[in-house]
Amino acid sequence: MNLPVRARRPTGRPTRSGAAHGGLAARLREPTQVVFLALLGLVAVGYVLVALDGGQFLTMESVVGIQQRSAALGIVAIGQTLVILAGSLDLSVAYLISLASLVAAETMAGQDGNILPAVAAVLAVSMLVGLVNGLIITRLRVHAFIATLGVALVIKGVVDHLYDGPAGKVPESFQVLGYSRIGPVPVSAMLWAGVAVAAWFLLSRTRLGYRIYAVGGNEEVARLSGIRTGRVIVVTHVLCSVCAGIAGLLLAARLGAGAPTVGTDGGYDLESIAAVVLGGTALAGGKGGVAGTVGGVLLLAVLDTIFNQLEVNSFVKDVVRGVVIVIAVAVYARRGTRRPA
Amino acid sequence: MRRALPIVVVLVVLLAAIAVVNPFFLEPAGFLGFLKRAAPLVILAAGQYFVIVSGEFDLSVGSLVTAEVVIAARLIDGDESATWPVLALLIVIGLLVGLVNGVVTTKLRVPSFIVTLGMLLVLTGAVFLWTGGAPRGALSEGFRMFGRGGLGPLPWSVLILLAMGAAAIWLTRTDFGRTLIAVGDNERAAALSGVRVDRAKIFAFMLSGLAAAVAAVLLGGFAGVSAQAGQGLEFSAITAVVLGGVALGGGRGSVPAALAGAFTLEALFTLLNLYGISGALESTVQGVIIIAAVAAGAVRLPWKFTPRRGDAHAAS
Numbered sequence: 001m002n003l004p005v006r007a008r009r010p011t012g013r014p015t016r017s018g019a020a021h022g023g024l025a026a027r028l029r030e031p032t033q034v035v036f037l038a039l040l041g042l043v044a045v046g047y048v049l050v051a052l053d054g055g056q057f058l059t060m061e062s063v064v065g066i067q068q069r070s071a072a073l074g075i076v077a078i079g080q081t082l083v084i085l086a087g088s089l090d091l092s093v094a095y096l097i098s099l100a101s102l103v104a105a106e107t108m109a110g111q112d113g114n115i116l117p118a119v120a121a122v123l124a125v126s127m128l129v130g131l132v133n134g135l136i137i138t139r140l141r142v143h144a145f146i147a148t149l150g151v152a153l154v155i156k157g158v159v160d161h162l163y164d165g166p167a168g169k170v171p172e173s174f175q176v177l178g179y180s181r182i183g184p185v186p187v188s189a190m191l192w193a194g195v196a197v198a199a200w201f202l203l204s205r206t207r208l209g210y211r212i213y214a215v216g217g218n219e220e221v222a223r224l225s226g227i228r229t230g231r232v233i234v235v236t237h238v239l240c241s242v243c244a245g246i247a248g249l250l251l252a253a254r255l256g257a258g259a260p261t262v263g264t265d266g267g268y269d270l271e272s273i274a275a276v277v278l279g280g281t282a283l284a285g286g287k288g289g290v291a292g293t294v295g296g297v298l299l300l301a302v303l304d305t306i307f308n309q310l311e312v313n314s315f316v317k318d319v320v321r322g323v324v325i326v327i328a329v330a331v332y333a334r335r336g337t338r339r340p341a
Numbered sequence: 342m343r344r345a346l347p348i349v350v351v352l353v354v355l356l357a358a359i360a361v362v363n364p365f366f367l368e369p370a371g372f373l374g375f376l377k378r379a380a381p382l383v384i385l386a387a388g389q390y391f392v393i394v395s396g397e398f399d400l401s402v403g404s405l406v407t408a409e410v411v412i413a414a415r416l417i418d419g420d421e422s423a424t425w426p427v428l429a430l431l432i433v434i435g436l437l438v439g440l441v442n443g444v445v446t447t448k449l450r451v452p453s454f455i456v457t458l459g460m461l462l463v464l465t466g467a468v469f470l471w472t473g474g475a476p477r478g479a480l481s482e483g484f485r486m487f488g489r490g491g492l493g494p495l496p497w498s499v500l501i502l503l504a505m506g507a508a509a510i511w512l513t514r515t516d517f518g519r520t521l522i523a524v525g526d527n528e529r530a531a532a533l534s535g536v537r538v539d540r541a542k543i544f545a546f547m548l549s550g551l552a553a554a555v556a557a558v559l560l561g562g563f564a565g566v567s568a569q570a571g572q573g574l575e576f577s578a579i580t581a582v583v584l585g586g587v588a589l590g591g592g593r594g595s596v597p598a599a600l601a602g603a604f605t606l607e608a609l610f611t612l613l614n615l616y617g618i619s620g621a622l623e624s625t626v627q628g629v630i631i632i633a634a635v636a637a638g639a640v641r642l643p644w645k646f647t648p649r650r651g652d653a654h655a656a657s
């Protein structure tokens with residue numbers, strides 16, 4: 001994952017590049033590694049705090065809880081990573097998740113036989129939304145912020161118009177996705193891992209991945225180098241929406257039905273962007289990767305778990321979360337400024 | 342002003358459409374009522390303009406409005422004599438939040454999208470922590486006067502709107518206004534020509550915080566205390582500014598156009614209400630129209646898509 005980053009700025013730090021290949025210290029300086037260090041630190045702090053409180057932090061229950069809590073956000077955040085790396089962003093994921101959960105539950109209608117068509121329908125709807133997002137941004141030249149916000153409003157209107165509350169029914173066999181686990185690993189976490197590995201492979205081993213970094217780094221240069229930048233951006237938006245669709249399926253499996261507010265209640269739009277940035281991916285695009293995002297999502301989930309175990313007021317949680325996100329990014333920015341000097 | 346023309350045309354068309362359905366709209370009382378409803382959003386848009394034209398975002402204004410209304414209700418608690426001190430305090434809080442946003446964005450080099458997102462979380466969390474989950478207390482009559490009352494036939498909110506609008510337009514004509522556009526257009530060039538970039542941006546964030554404080558006073562008076570007072574206002578304000586042709590990423594746009602954008606958005610809401618489009622589908626129509634309007638503007642003007650390298654919010 002570091003490869004394209006380095007390739008993008010060959011003159012960035014000629015003296016250090018040798019060290020970055022071998023030295024552990026240099027590797028740890030990358031934001032994506034920092035987030036894992038922070039994660040370790042947080043787990044340690046959490047362990048101590050919860051122990052002082054008279055509880056036990058790393059129980060089977062809490063580890064499973066962390067994984068389950070982060071799976072849906074994790075999948076959305078992976079998609080968001082792709083879009084942000086390409087220099088865009090997607091604010092429509094939260095409403096798309098709600099829509100996907102409704103489409104899934106309505107199509108399944110409690111019948112085992114309908115699972116495949118339902119999954120296909122969700123994927124088709126998500127791809128369509130992603131395609132619309134991408135085309136509005138590239139063809140109509142609307143800023144991604146406004147374009148995806150507009151699409152979010154459109155989806156919100158449709159969902160609110162058609163549904164007042166939970167609808168549809170997810171058959172038992174599909175609810176397996178939501179809750180069951182193999183050993184300590186929930187199925188949903190494995191799904192998340194699968195999506196993450198696929199995205200990692202895409203970004204670091206395929207031509208499209210390199211193009212995503214190139215477009216995010218500098219769209220004009222990428223275009224002049226012969227990359228069809230519009231197409232790359234559209235593809236990342238389609239992939240991001242598919243991730244949101246998968247998260248919608250997961251949440252539908254968990255709820256046993258579709259719900260029109262499941263996406264917005266989870267705050268998946270801004271939260272997923274926060275997780276991506278927490279993972280060291282630059283909001284302007286071109287720098288970062290999937291590993292950092294996984295770390296960022298886990299960090300938020302561990303934070304949540306610690307607060308739950310200490311039974312801290314949920315409003316304190318928001319305050320701390322906001323502060324943590326800003327501080328983390330400030331630390332990355334500091335490292336970024338020191339290096340090229 | 343030339344750049345404001347398309348949005349003014351759209352605004353006039355929308356206003357005409359409203360007048361056709363509802364002739365009362367043409368009478369002074371009807372039109373003043375519209376201005377009164379539009380005032381908070383227009384003021385927020387004016388504040389947001391300064392932030393956006395300097396190349397940043399302010400996502401915290403919605404939560405700041407909520408926080409201010411809740412704080413006012415808790416502190417005043419129906420006590421008439423507390424009105425003025427609390428009003429002063431609200432303004433100070435608004436400026437302070439803007440100051441923090443600006444300082445963290447410029448000095449710690451955190452993208453403003455993240456800073457103000459963090460501020461959003463902190464503000465909502467802190468305020469409800471303080472009040473225990475739901476707004477408490479009540480606003481005094483003196484406080485609510487700004488949102489509801491009027492000087493003769495003229496509502497206070499319209500007068501405040503005029504004053505704020507005039508001040509914003511005046512600010513863009515000062516050195517500060519021109520400097521800010523230069524900063525948004527090319528931060529590095531501005532810095533090299535001797536502009537104190539950080540100071541200009543911090544001031545822009547403070548203006549946005551101030552606008553949110555004023556909008557909160559008007560909204561609190563007009564709509565009363567609720568935990569949802571400012572919900573979604575940040576997106577509405579940004580949308581309004583962009584509708585007015587101000588480029589996200591900075592460096593292009595004018596205050597009159599941003600104000601016209603906010604009026605257009607409010608006119609759109611009014612029109613959708615009048616045509617009885619069901620509450621839910623309203624947002625669908627809104628979304629389509631926003632995209633269409635921005636796309637129409639983009640076809641003629643070259644639109645910046647990605648933040649360029651060297652921009653502050655491209656940092657990290």
